[in-house]
Amino acid sequence: MAYKFYYDESCHSESITENTLNAENFYDNFITVIVGWDETYESDLETKYLAFEEKYKSRKAGNPAELKSSTIKPNDIVNGFASIKSKELTTLIEDFLSLFDEKVYICISFINKIEFLVNQIVDGYDEEIWFNVDAFKYTLVKALRTYKPQNVFTQLYKNPSGMVDSIKVFLKERIKINENNLGLKQKENQAFKEVLFILDKLSPIKDIIWNYSAPFVGFSKYLNHKKISDYCLKLDKEGTERTLKSAQECGLKSVSEENSLNNFGIRMADMLAGIIFKLSKSLFGVLNPKNLGSTPQKIILNEKWFKLSDQELNVYKLLHRVILNLNEDKMKRTVGTFYDDLICFQALIQYMNTFVSINDITKDLKMQGEKFNSFCCEYLEKYFTTI
Numbered sequence: 001m002a003y004k005f006y007y008d009e010s011c012h013s014e015s016i017t018e019n020t021l022n023a024e025n026f027y028d029n030f031i032t033v034i035v036g037w038d039e040t041y042e043s044d045l046e047t048k049y050l051a052f053e054e055k056y057k058s059r060k061a062g063n064p065a066e067l068k069s070s071t072i073k074p075n076d077i078v079n080g081f082a083s084i085k086s087k088e089l090t091t092l093i094e095d096f097l098s099l100f101d102e103k104v105y106i107c108i109s110f111i112n113k114i115e116f117l118v119n120q121i122v123d124g125y126d127e128e129i130w131f132n133v134d135a136f137k138y139t140l141v142k143a144l145r146t147y148k149p150q151n152v153f154t155q156l157y158k159n160p161s162g163m164v165d166s167i168k169v170f171l172k173e174r175i176k177i178n179e180n181n182l183g184l185k186q187k188e189n190q191a192f193k194e195v196l197f198i199l200d201k202l203s204p205i206k207d208i209i210w211n212y213s214a215p216f217v218g219f220s221k222y223l224n225h226k227k228i229s230d231y232c233l234k235l236d237k238e239g240t241e242r243t244l245k246s247a248q249e250c251g252l253k254s255v256s257e258e259n260s261l262n263n264f265g266i267r268m269a270d271m272l273a274g275i276i277f278k279l280s281k282s283l284f285g286v287l288n289p290k291n292l293g294s295t296p297q298k299i300i301l302n303e304k305w306f307k308l309s310d311q312e313l314n315v316y317k318l319l320h321r322v323i324l325n326l327n328e329d330k331m332k333r334t335v336g337t338f339y340d341d342l343i344c345f346q347a348l349i350q351y352m353n354t355f356v357s358i359n360d361i362t363k364d365l366k367m368q369g370e371k372f373n374s375f376c377c378e379y380l381e382k383y384f385t386t387i
Contacts, residue, residue: 003231005036006265010277027281028114032215033273034107041103049264056092069274077282079304081312097318107222109215109334110342115141131198134337139191141338161204171196216250218334225331234258236266280345300369306361316352347376
């Protein structure tokens with residue numbers, strides 16, 4: 001039995017640059033989606049998908065025109081699906097998610113760009129590993145993305161070989177600052193001291209090579225787990241062929257770049273990747289303040305996230321079905337050591353799925369942010385116990 005798979009990315013910014021780092025809407029996750037099916041199902045699904053696109057042809061853009069995830073603007077879901085002002089857009093997302101059934105296979109990758117840098121620091125260590133690598137990576141990624149130290153990232157794009165030393169400087173400075181608030185920061189300081197001890201044993205990195213093979217490593221494992229050997233994988237054509245080369249280097253066969261205009265499966269992957277990326281980014285923007293004050297503050301989702309219509313709640317339920325229920329498999333989602341954002345994203349759609357109707361939400365609207373915070377913390381705690 002032959003299968004056809006299609007790949008697309010949430011955005012084409014795979015690396016961290018000076019411009020992306022300093023952008024107000026900076027987000028450090030690279031999200032990819034692969035969708036696929038038995039080739040005998042392709043004709044039926046294509047008919048349904050083209051009918052979906054025809055229904056929303058007024059939203060097509062570009063030359064030639066295509067319906068892609070860019071039709072959903074970041075401000076459309078700044079407070080999740082509750083902030084969508086256009087009923088047509090809500091219905092579009094609802095109709096799109098309804099196209100997924102048990103015959104559609106999904107493979108999602110959440111890769112943190114800062115973790116990619118940390119991986120290269122560890123990969124340069126030639127001696128026998130004597131420390132908890134996952135704990136080291138998690139602590140360092142968390143520190144860098146939380147405090148976003150400018151000196152470290154300046155080294156990243158000006159002199160990568162000096163990045164390890166700049167990280168040491170940042171951690172020492174942070175430890176000194178934390179000493180003024182040991183009641184809350186004692187554990188963080190201990191973790192930072194342990195990271196510093198390890199960093200002293202590591203060699204400087206010579207250069208940063210942005211090679212995003214992780215989605216394809218994960219997909220390869222997914223295929224093996226499903227015992228799928230007869231397949232083809234089509235990637236959205238990007239021009240540089242670096243994505244194609246990454247897939248081939250991971251041992252994937254029958255891989256090609258195709259024009260999304262001629263492949264509804266690529267457009268389908270694009271739309272799902274865009275929805276996941278934009279919702280996850282909005283969630284990150286609310287839960288991660290841009291400026292950290294001297295006094296830690298509790299941050300929860302505001303009421304706007306929960307002022308939903310029944311239709312908007314149904315969109316969450318459909319997304320929950322696609323991401324967490326449909327053909328659920330342990331290989332369905334590829335992540336690194338740091339996946340707080342994926343956990344928060346999954347916690348959000350799981351939490352919304354617990355409500356039968358909006359009446360269950362509105363009767364305790366003022367407490368929903370607090371309740372979700374507790375719900376999300378439980379998700380994160382389950383992961384922390386594994387590292």
